[in-house]
Amino acid sequence: MRAPSMALLVLALGACDPFVFDDLQDSAGVVVLEAPDGYPSRSLGAVLTGFDGSLGGTEVSRIAAGGGTNMPLAVHEVWNGRGLALGNALYQACDDPGDCDRDAGAAVAGIPSWRPGSPASGEMCLLIGSPTADSVTVRCEEPRINEPLMGPAGTRLGASLASLAPGSAAGVAIVGAPGANSGDGAIYRIPDGSNPVQLSVPVSAIAARGGLGSAIAVAPLPGGATLVVAGAPGARRVLVLVVSSDGMGGVVTNLRSCIDGPEDGFGGVVAAGDVDGDSWPEVFVSRSADAMSRTEMLVMLPGTGLPDPGGCSAAWGEGAVPIPCPAGLDSATCGRGYGSALAIGDVDADGLGDLIVGDPSATARGHEDAGAVFVLPGHASGLDGMRADALTLSSAEPGDSLGAVVATVRTDLDAMSPRVEVVAGAPGAGSVALFLCSGLEGDTLAVGQRCTP
């Protein structure tokens, strides 16, 4: 009996604990959300948004990701009111025939509610663009609402979407219609519970065949106003609008700036947010994804230094700050897709917005086109490139294209200070990555898999 006992003892002492890896997986700082079973596309992550709100009185947050046009949107739970609840998709939007218009899924934005207070109000809703149908579908989680919002025919309404902060005078979202006016494009706002209403943009600022509204970004301004950034990549132009209440229940739109870029595709990607703490959002412009063969061009236009809207052509070069790819990072090197996706959020909870730049063609961990997400922390002077970091997948594979789309989502709805985390789509891998730790200096892993400042 002694020998077997000794053998068991040796076995016990030498045994490996396989659950260590389960623990590691559970505590991983990067949560990769896979496509739900039966998802029809392998390109999950082509479109993406993060949103939060109240669901039955509980603050929750969600990530909605899709495979692109005509693909359902998989909605993942992130925060369930008690903590992180990352796992399989809660549901899929537009997965049943009739839920959405045709080719839905080209763009998506989340809003906390739809027609609040009305009997048919919904919570935690998605706005799903169907540009080929010139519509946007409202899909609420509770109660389940599928409500199409139709635009004028031929406007390609829904090609881009940006949700507005609650209480915005402009409504719940801004939606682009790059096909309007024979391709000149237009910008619509979606009032809460109503069909889209076109924003009044000076005709002089609309370039012919510019496709205005191909990209939309919004940022709140003091007094309930909203800064709307709309790209017209066909005309290398970006319009910066200020949408505010007219005091009579209506809104007024003012052109803040008209910026023409030097190369084609300029304005294909836009973002807006305050990164220097002056309460005036900065505008970030990059090229569209189909123009990535050219040299990188990501610029920042400080909110306080936006050019006057007097002459669009004269704007470039005045106050535009190039944002080059952060160099010297071990985890990733930029590719030609640097800036193909932009988002702004305070990922390190320092009170300043941080720029999130996607580069699906970056070489990560030695894998080409694995993609990466660069985080450039905000700074009083703009962006602190010295603290920039790259977020990659430790499971990176060539062609993952991480960073094809980027977004943010709140994971600490119970915290006093708001904090968002980076979400990036990897359509090449068919997944979405939630980075619970920004990787920025000062933002360290303290509890669980989340970083805290």
Next chain:
Amino acid sequence: MRRCTWLVWVPLAVGAWTPAPGLAQDTGPEDPDRLQVAREHMERGQELYLQSQFAEAAAEFQAAYEAQPFSAFLYNTAVAFERNREWDRAANFFARYVERDPEAGDVAAVRQRIEQLRTWTLRERGAGTNPAPGTDPGQPDAGVAGQVGPGPQGPDAGTPGPAPGPAVEAPPQAHAVAQDMKALLTIRTNPDGAQVTVRRGTTAVASGPAPFAQTLDEGEYRVVVEHPDYRTIQQEVRIRAGVMYVLFGEMSQGQFLGLLRVISSVPGASVYVDNREHGALGQTPFQNAISTGRHHVWIERPGYETVERDVEVGLGEEVEVETELTRVSHGRIQVIANVRGATVSVDDREVGRVPYDGEVSAGMHRITVAADGMKDWEQGVSVPRGQLVPMRVHLRPAQGRGGAWVTATLAAVFVAGGAVMGSLSNNLADELTEERDAGRLANNDPRLLSGQILAIAADVSWGLGALFTGLAIYYFLRDPLPDSTGSAGEPRDWALAPELGPGRAGGAFRWSF
């Protein structure tokens, strides 16, 4: 063993005999009874002859001849007829004598005497007269009546026979003397076949194998009896005429003997005298004749120390050697087993192979018998001094350990594999933990699965290693086959049979179960 006896001469004077000239050898079977009959007739004839009763004497001599056909009896018969003046009959017996013993030394003289007797016979027939019995035919007798010993025999001695010459000699006178007769010498030996030579001076007058008989004239002779295996006998003999001598020669190997007696405390010891290579003369208790002088005696018995003694044996002396035999300081073991060639070890030192016998020091020893593929047999055995301990061993097959080794190898492989995979898993865990702590670990990192698989595989491998280790231990310990058996018999004396051969000397031990 060669006999050792004494030589005894037994001269028998059968009777006086009238010496006759010449010698004649008689050979033939000598029946002791018939010889005695012949001797008695000869003695009677001799007595009658000296009483001048020649006819009766002749009859007795003829009867003696009938009993034992020695030529001397024919001669004596002829002489008796001659004295009785029966010339013709005397001539006839002389003629038979010559015919019977043609090699006799006096044949020429006897032939001349026959001629003389024939002449007398013719003259008496021509004169019509015959010499009267008991009358002297005119020639005085030169002998002395009653004399025993060499007398006037034959021509050289001036025998009383008719003298040669043209004149007709007178018939012999009727007065008889013993010297007229022939003597007879018979010799028997033990053993038969000894070569007998009778010499007179330097001249050999007769020789032949015993039993031997020879007609002799009176005189001094030397009798030599020789045999290749016995001592030569030489004896001076005085032969008187008319006497029949019967000699018995008991031949021996030595003429001076004593008696040696050897007694040992343990009977059965071999006794060697003077030369061991000649082999043992016997075993104790030992007693035998021995030549006189100084001798060296070995007393040996297997298992006992050899005892050596020097003894002095006088003529006719009985010398007794009594000794206490002590056992040797070592013993012997003998091992037989069912596996020929199995190694035999004494106290872990290999000493030989089965079948084995050999010396070991007396005392307790551990005997081991081993063979490939068989289970060892081992036993402590007490080996007494000077005795043989027989051992019979039955080796049985050993359990094959191939399966155990295979299992042990598998166990080692699994354990090593477990260690390697565990190490890889740990390394991965460390690496992933580091990345996790940096917030860079993706929950779908394939290394998580790899590490988990490695960990599980390591555990499985460990488990299999432990299982196979246990199995290996079990297989190593498991032995369903019976053990080898053996037994040590009761110690016994061993027998040593000396073996001697050209260029070697040794011994062979014999034992049995």
